[in-house]
Amino acid sequence: MHTPPTGLYEAPLPADWPEPEALGFGRILGPYLAHAQHGEDSGWHAPTVSARSALSVPVAGGGLQYGFSVFEGLKAYRDADGRIHLFRPRDHARRLQQSAQRLVMPEPPEEVFMTLCQLAVQVHARYVPPFGRGSLYLRPTLYAEEDALGFRPATRHRLAVAVTPCSDPLPKSQRLWAETELIRAAPGGLGAAKTGGNYAAGLAGQMRARANGFDDVVWLDALTHREIAEAGTMNLFVQIGDEVVTPPLDGTILAGITRDSVLRLLHADGVRVSEHRITLDELAAAGMAGQLGTAFGVGTAARLVTISEISDGTTAIRFRDTGLAARLYERLKQVQEGATHALREWRVAVPTPQNP
Ligand SMILES: Cc1ncc(COP(=O)(O)O)c(C=O)c1O
Numbered sequence: 001m002h003t004p005p006t007g008l009y010e011a012p013l014p015a016d017w018p019e020p021e022a023l024g025f026g027r028i029l030g031p032y033l034a035h036a037q038h039g040e041d042s043g044w045h046a047p048t049v050s051a052r053s054a055l056s057v058p059v060a061g062g063g064l065q066y067g068f069s070v071f072e073g074l075k076a077y078r079d080a081d082g083r084i085h086l087f088r089p090r091d092h093a094r095r096l097q098q099s100a101q102r103l104v105m106p107e108p109p110e111e112v113f114m115t116l117c118q119l120a121v122q123v124h125a126r127y128v129p130p131f132g133r134g135s136l137y138l139r140p141t142l143y144a145e146e147d148a149l150g151f152r153p154a155t156r157h158r159l160a161v162a163v164t165p166c167s168d169p170l171p172k173s174q175r176l177w178a179e180t181e182l183i184r185a186a187p188g189g190l191g192a193a194k195t196g197g198n199y200a201a202g203l204a205g206q207m208r209a210r211a212n213g214f215d216d217v218v219w220l221d222a223l224t225h226r227e228i229a230e231a232g233t234m235n236l237f238v239q240i241g242d243e244v245v246t247p248p249l250d251g252t253i254l255a256g257i258t259r260d261s262v263l264r265l266l267h268a269d270g271v272r273v274s275e276h277r278i279t280l281d282e283l284a285a286a287g288m289a290g291q292l293g294t295a296f297g298v299g300t301a302a303r304l305v306t307i308s309e310i311s312d313g314t315t316a317i318r319f320r321d322t323g324l325a326a327r328l329y330e331r332l333k334q335v336q337e338g339a340t341h342a343l344r345e346w347r348v349a350v351p352t353p354q355n356p
Helices: 089-102 112-124 196-211 257-268 279-290 324-337
Strands: 033-037 048-051 070-071 074-078 084-087 134-144 157-169 173-179 214-218 228-231 235-238 241-246 272-275 292-299 305-312 316-318 347-351
Touching: 033 112, 048 279, 074 112, 074 324, 084 112, 089 112, 089 134, 089 257, 112 134, 112 157, 112 347, 196 214, 228 235, 235 257, 235 279, 241 257, 241 316, 257 272, 257 292, 257 305, 257 324, 279 292, 279 316, 292 324, 305 324
Parallel strands: 173 214, 173 305, 241 272
Antiparallel strands: 033 048, 033 157, 070 134, 074 084, 074 134, 084 347, 134 157, 214 228, 235 241, 235 292, 292 305, 305 316
């Protein structure tokens, strides 16, 4: 067990703590950060915990100036016995390493990542909502910390884990806007890295989707603007005939951990799944032929969201709810919260004083 340094204790809940269903997402931040510094010559320093307000990011450093920053988003859930587990943290650690490699930043060893995530949960254990009613979202962020200008790899970095308690997402339905002008990522670019630049590139598209009365954006490929890629913060799945299709990991989209979890659940259920490119025109044609079933987006924050429609302003593709998305939502929730023994290897326990 990684014991928080002396002088730090488990953060008490503020007096006006909302019901789990009213937490939302990202509104309340945990008061501490678990963090570790990396020096070019000294390597990774020991993990520690500080007040969130104690760390600062240099304005003239590469983190802010050039976007030398990569991050992860994962969740900790409480099971029916009150024990806390992280969901697939080692997979998130590996994806952070891949993002870091793409941006020429030091790759945090898996154990540094795991220790920091465990510490962040331990000092915020009371922030983890009760079983079935939400989760603690962790945001490990690796950023250049050297206080100097210059377009080159920084000599000092830090990996810091912030947390926010959040409500259990609802299995809602969304209408998505397929963006045919703006692009999020191109082949050879940063699309597969979880880095701020991708989100900076994507905000205008998301705002355009909202302005047009849609819930979120669907990014299309950068070359033909016809192949579906992913949504703002979700990977996409569509049911065509007796097959479920998802775009391939071609380097332009994020290799979602939830995407991988859903692929495993579909395979386990004997559903035919394939990873291949799919255009808006193929979807429209499948719709005309009466072959379109459910579509859904998946991601850590939203879990699984049914998609009722994708439109590029000219063609509206409407999906039919076959019940598949709702079934998958429930299966995934059970696996994440430890309500089933299936796939328990995906959950890593976080010891706390109440549950050593
Ligand atoms: C751009 C993008 N795609 C996909 C996802 C889904 O990834 P994951 O399931 O690992 O959360 C996210 C969320 O992290 C995202 O930001």
